[in-house]
Amino acid sequence: MAGLGLVDLVDDTTYRVNVITAHMVAVPSSLDGMLHFSTEPVWAAAFLMKQLRDTNFKYPFQENKTPTQYGYKLIGEERFANQHTYSIMHSQGRMPSFSRFMEGKFGKFGTMPDRVKSLGYDLDSVMNGKADDIVVVDIGGGRGEMLLEVKAAYPHLKKENLVLQEFQPDRVNEDDLTIQHWDFKDDSPETVKGALVYSLTHIYHNLSDLEALRLMKKVADAMAPHSTMLIHEFAKNSTYGKMHATMITLYAGRIRSSREWKQLAALAGLEVTFEAYPVAGEGLVEMRKLPTANGAV
CATH class of the missing domain: 3.40.50.150 (Vaccinia Virus protein VP39)
Structure with a gap:
């Protein structure tokens, strides 16, 4: 979780909570937010360099041709290979959680x-x-x-x-x-x-x-x-x-x-x-x- 910025490193084996962790406790929807910020981005990041290498570093990406879709293509999930990321999340039943996260205004600072x-x-x-x-x-x-x-x-x-x-x-x-x-x-x-x-x-x-x-x-x-x-x-x-x-x-x-x-x-x-x-x-x-x-x- 340190890589997500949720805790601060004290030494090689010790971490302490930071303001982001405190915000998560205060805002219930942040738990839904962390579900998505520790799943979709990690998935896409795993296939980022693979896609760049395979496409001779073609960039910028198209919205339905990002590392998210490329990863599904590589594992044979063709049904997701051309869908928008939100459509994929909907098909996998994760949009209700995402909607709760957005409704809770995780990351918003005041009205x-x-x-x-x-x-x-x-x-x-x-x-x-x-x-x-x-x-x-x-x-x-x-x-x-x-x-x-x-x-x-x-x-x-x-x-x-x-x-x-x-x-x-x-x-x-x-x-x-x-x-x-x-x-x-x-x-x-x-x-x-x-x-x-x-x-x-x-x-x-x-x-x-x-x-x-x-x-x-x-x-x-x-x-x-x-x-x-x-x-x-x-x-x-x-x-x-x-x-x-x-x-x-x-x-x-x-x-x-x-x-x-x-x-x-x-x-x-x-x-x-x-x-x-x-x-x-x-x-x-x-x-x-x-x-x-x-x-x-």
């Missing part, structure tokens, strides 16, 4: 409103929509935990102001949120036009650059001049090096730097208008529509 304000972001000025405005669209927002945090901080917001979009939406919070099905991986566009905020929490890090750009362009096409895209991701630094490697080997995704976010934004017709990359905890990147030379958007 969304408090966290972004601590980074110097003026969320109050963004949440200035009228009663009939769609204020926040949370794309891939699970069961809507983040939107409920927003609603608690801004109690004037109603169900109609808060839209949760998911591929397989769980309607447990449908009394408080507007819940929609959206599979952003297919060819369908973002149907909510002109919302104040389009929020994506730990979505882009699961996607390759091409898939991330494809999603970003869909959201950009739906944005109005007053709209913002808020991206909640960990920073690309030594703290999250293991997570970066995990995203690569499981999904062909990646954690991105300021330069990489700005490159994606420019290709999607957006510009980065706020960014914060804390050493530990979720960072924030805000994007807005890129003005044209005559001032239009």
